[in-house]
Structures are given as C-alpha cells and as structure tokens.
Amino acid sequence: MHLFYQPNFSELSALIEDEAFHAAKVLRLREGEAVRVTDGQGSWYDAVVQSSTPKRCNLKVVQQTVQHPRPFRIEVALAPTKNMDRIEWFVEKATEIGIDTVSFFYTKHSERRNMKLERLHKIAVSAMKQSLQAFLPQIREVGDFGKYIPTVNTTQRFIAHLPEGKIPAHLLKKASPEQNYTVVIGPEGDFTEAEIQLTQQHGFEMVTLGNTRLRTETAALVACQTLHLVNIISQS
Amino acid sequence: MHLFYQPNFSELSALIEDEAFHAAKVLRLREGEAVRVTDGQGSWYDAVVQSSTPKRCNLKVVQQTVQHPRPFRIEVALAPTKNMDRIEWFVEKATEIGIDTVSFFYTKHSERRNMKLERLHKIAVSAMKQSLQAFLPQIREVGDFGKYIPTVNTTQRFIAHLPEGKIPAHLLKKASPEQNYTVVIGPEGDFTEAEIQLTQQHGFEMVTLGNTRLRTETAALVACQTLHLVNIISQS
Numbered sequence: 001m002h003l004f005y006q007p008n009f010s011e012l013s014a015l016i017e018d019e020a021f022h023a024a025k026v027l028r029l030r031e032g033e034a035v036r037v038t039d040g041q042g043s044w045y046d047a048v049v050q051s052s053t054p055k056r057c058n059l060k061v062v063q064q065t066v067q068h069p070r071p072f073r074i075e076v077a078l079a080p081t082k083n084m085d086r087i088e089w090f091v092e093k094a095t096e097i098g099i100d101t102v103s104f105f106y107t108k109h110s111e112r113r114n115m116k117l118e119r120l121h122k123i124a125v126s127a128m129k130q131s132l133q134a135f136l137p138q139i140r141e142v143g144d145f146g147k148y149i150p151t152v153n154t155t156q157r158f159i160a161h162l163p164e165g166k167i168p169a170h171l172l173k174k175a176s177p178e179q180n181y182t183v184v185i186g187p188e189g190d191f192t193e194a195e196i197q198l199t200q201q202h203g204f205e206m207v208t209l210g211n212t213r214l215r216t217e218t219a220a221l222v223a224c225q226t227l228h229l230v231n232i233i234s235q236s
Numbered sequence: 237m238h239l240f241y242q243p244n245f246s247e248l249s250a251l252i253e254d255e256a257f258h259a260a261k262v263l264r265l266r267e268g269e270a271v272r273v274t275d276g277q278g279s280w281y282d283a284v285v286q287s288s289t290p291k292r293c294n295l296k297v298v299q300q301t302v303q304h305p306r307p308f309r310i311e312v313a314l315a316p317t318k319n320m321d322r323i324e325w326f327v328e329k330a331t332e333i334g335i336d337t338v339s340f341f342y343t344k345h346s347e348r349r350n351m352k353l354e355r356l357h358k359i360a361v362s363a364m365k366q367s368l369q370a371f372l373p374q375i376r377e378v379g380d381f382g383k384y385i386p387t388v389n390t391t392q393r394f395i396a397h398l399p400e401g402k403i404p405a406h407l408l409k410k411a412s413p414e415q416n417y418t419v420v421i422g423p424e425g426d427f428t429e430a431e432i433q434l435t436q437q438h439g440f441e442m443v444t445l446g447n448t449r450l451r452t453e454t455a456a457l458v459a460c461q462t463l464h465l466v467n468i469i470s471q472s
Contacts, residue, residue, distance in 0.1 A: 089325055093454050093457070096448060096449075096450050096451060096454050097446065097448060097450070097454070097458065098446075098448050130449070130451065131448045131449045131450065132448070132449050133448055170468050172465050172468050172469065173468070210333065210334075210464060210468075212332060212333060212334050212367045212368070212369055213332075213366070213367045213368050214332050214333070214367065215332060215366065218329050218332050218333065221329070221457075222333065222461060225458060225461050225462075226461075226465060228446060229408050229462060229465050232406050232408050232409070232446075233408065233469065
C-alpha cells in the first residue's frame with residue numbers, strides 16, 4: 001500500500017507537488033489504484049486514484065481514520081551539533097518513537113548557527129510514514145537560548161544538566177504522566193552558568209538522563225524515550 | 237586528558253598497536269605527559285608516559301580506579317540491516333547508554349548475511365571512551381537464529397514481537413530490576429512462525445516496545461534504554 005503525506009488533504013482531496021510527482025513519475029499510479037494518505041495532523045485516508053499527472057493526483061476518499069493524539073506532548077529543545085548527520089539521526093529516531101516538537105536554539109557554546117530545516121522536515125515525513133503515524137512533528141528554530149527560554153510555557157520543563165557536586169533526580173522520576181513536557185539538552189560544550197540560571201528563573205527542573213555521559217543527540221533521544229516510558233509506567 | 241583503550245593493560249603497563257601509534261605519531265606524547273587508559277573491563281588507569289614509539293608507549297601507573305559493573309546485564313540480539321550505517325548508529329548509541337553484548341543472528345528474512353565486526357568494535361571503543369565508561373561491550377555474530385536461541389541462558393528473555401490480534405505487555409512492565417536480560421529484535425521482514433515458536437519453546441516472553449512501528453535498529457536501542465529505566469524505577 002503506497003503511503004503519502006499531503007498537508008491539507010481534506011481540502012484538496014488530491015496529492016500535489018512532490019507527492020503528485022512521485023505518484024505519477026516514480027510509482028506510475030493508475031486510475032483505480034488504492035493509496036493511503038496522511039495529513040500529518042492525525043488522519044489517515046484510504047483513497048482511490050481518479051487521475052494522475054506530475055502536478056496533481058486526484059483521489060476519491062473511501063475511508064478516513066482518525067488517530068487519537070497521545071495524552072501528552074513532548075518537545076525536545078537542543079543546540080544543533082556541528083555534524084548534521086547526528087541531528088538527522090535524532091530527528092528520524094525521535095519521529096519513529098513519537099515526538100511533537102523539535103526546537104533548535106543557539107547558545108554561547110553552540111557548534112552550529114544555521115540549520116537546513118527542509119531536509120530535517122523530509123526526514124521526519126519519511127519516518128512518520130515508515131512508523132505508520134499520522135502526526136508530523138514540528139521542527140523549528142527558536143533563536144537564541146536567552147530569547148527562547150522565557151517563551152516556554154509547558155507544564156513540565158526540564159533541563160538535562162548536572163549541577164556542580166550534585167546528581168539531580170532522573171527525568172523518569174520527575175516527569176508526571178499525561179503532561180506537556182519540554183526538555184532542554186545542552187551543546188557538547190555544556191551551558192554557561194548564566195544560561196542555567198535563566199532556566200532556573202523560568203521553572204525548569206534539572207534532571208539526569210542516566211549515569212553515562214551522552215552525546216547531545218543521544219541525550220535528546222533518551223529524553224524523548226524516557227517521557228514515553230513515564231506514560232507507560234502509569235498504565236495498568 | 238587523552239583517553240586510551242588497551243586490553244590487558246594491567247599486564248602490559250603500556251599501549252601497543254593502534255593506540256601506541258596514535259600516541260606517538262598523532263598526539264606526539266612526550267615523557268611525563270599524563271594519560272588515562274581503560275582496559276575495557278572495568279578499570280581506569282591514570283598514568284604517566286615513560287617512553288613513546290609507534291609500537292609501544294610505556295606508562296607508569298599512578299592510580300587505578302575500578303568502575304563498579306551495573307547490577308544487571310543487557311544483551312540485545314538482532315538481525316543486521318542491509319544498511320550498515322544503521323547498525324553503526326545503534327552500536328554507538330547503545331554503547332553510550334550502556335550495553336554488555338550485541339549479538340547478530342541470521343533469520344529467514346535477514347537482509348544481510350555478513351558483518352564487518354572490526355568496524356563495529358572500533359565504533360564501540362570510541363563511544364566507550366566518549367562516554368567515559370570502562371566496560372567495552374562484546375559484539376559478536378551468533379549464526380543462525382535456530383542455532384542461537386537454544387543457547388540463550390539469561391534469566392530474563394524477551395522477544396519484541398506482536399502476535400496476531402494481541403498486544404503483549406510492554407518490556408518496561410515485564411522486566412525485573414537487577415537481572416541479566418536478552419532481548420531479541422526481528423528483521424524488517426519480521427520473524428517466521430517457526431522462529432517465533434522456537435523462542436516460545438525456550439522461555440522468551442513476547443513484549444511490545446511501544447505503540448509505533450520501529451525500525452530494527454531503533455527497536456534495539458529502545459529495548460536497551462527501556463531496560464536501563466527498569467532499573468531506575470526501582471531505585472528510591
């Protein structure tokens with residue numbers, strides 16, 4: 001079954017742009033063939049091809065399935081690594097596991113100051129289809145850390161940071177089920193004292209993600225996975 | 237502080253082969269310089285360079301630190317994917333998080349039938365150093381699935397597989413703290429009925445790793461991370 005991602009599908013009842021091109025020129029779909037489309041906002045549509053050109057593939061919807069959103073929301077915010085492969089790996093894996101928002105900020109010690117979000121978006125679309133999900137994560141740049149932190153208004157906010165001489169509680173113990181979470185992951189060079197202070201002024205709790213030292217992108221994925229498990233523990 | 241991995245370091249009191257070459261030709265270490273060496277079996281040695289040639293770097297040990305092993309052991313067994321990048325990512329990230337054994341088996345639906353273990357070994361060594369650990373995971377091929385399964389004798393054995401029409405319990409709920417675990421992850425083409433049957437005959441419990449469909453290497457990492465969290469939950 002061919003899977004497509006088409007934003008605004010319910011208004012269009014068709015594939016356009018890249019997906020239409022792929023349908024017509026790569027897959028060579030014909031009238032009558034069955035496809036499945038997600039709008040990235042919770043719905044799957046089973047549909048049948050009515051006509052197919054490289055610019056537009058008109059579809060007749062046979063059935064719409066609404067995937068219930070998770071009863072919690074995960075945002076992971078991180079400083080992008082110099083090596084973009086690592087970030088791409090993180091976006092793919094976090095999308096497979098399930099994530100709502102990936103936010104890239106810039107700190108004093110950031111290795112990188114520009115992003116190719118379009119490529120990350122494609123990776124997320126592909127991982128969303130691969131893992132049969134109907135929600136596309138939002139991937140965004142949020143500018144300087146100092147500007148971003150005060151804007152975070154989720155109920156549970158965490159920063160993966162070990163203060164001098166003290167090991168904070170594990171994220172698994174601090175997060176409560178069915179909440180909206182933001183976890184902030186530092187660059188390889190860590191946060192400055194001032195950056196940490198700012199998070200403390202804005203209600204972020206320090207947490208550990210385990211007792212080994214993790215790369216930025218590994219920590220980001222571990223945080224995401226841990227929050228899923230917080231919500232599994234609480235189920236009967 | 238330069239970090240080295242030297243098996244049998246306590247007998248050698250020196251770096252040999254690749255590490256000696258690296259010390260002499262790349263880092264150009266001199267007499268008196270301080271280094272740190274792990275033997276990959278739980279010890280870190282703080283030492284001072286006495287002499288350095290491309291074949292041997294003699295060291296005088298100043299202090300030995302013994303890292304306590306975790307009170308649990310994790311083995312993840314999987315069918316290697318066609319794309320070795322994916323396996324390399326898994327080995328790197330699993331080593332960062334902490335894993336004892338990575339076992340590659342071959343099934344009816346395996347995408348690949350040969351492995352470059354040497355490269356994976358180097359990746360694990362690098363990740364071990366990066367994450368400041370002193371235990372090197374064992375990375376091995378275990379041959380055909382049918383031959384491997386009867387040899388598994390860990391106390392807790394799991395297979396990530398969803399039987400027809402039923403969702404098994406989550407690994408997080410099934411695994412107990414402080415045990416030796418083996419988790420078996422199937423190839424993208426899944427296991428055959430006969431392969432599943434064999435695991436059932438040998439005491440493997442079916443578990444789910446979450447409610448999204450994960451790639452082989454993602455499932456393998458999620459299983460590893462979940463088992464760490466089983467042991468965090470149980471701590472006060």
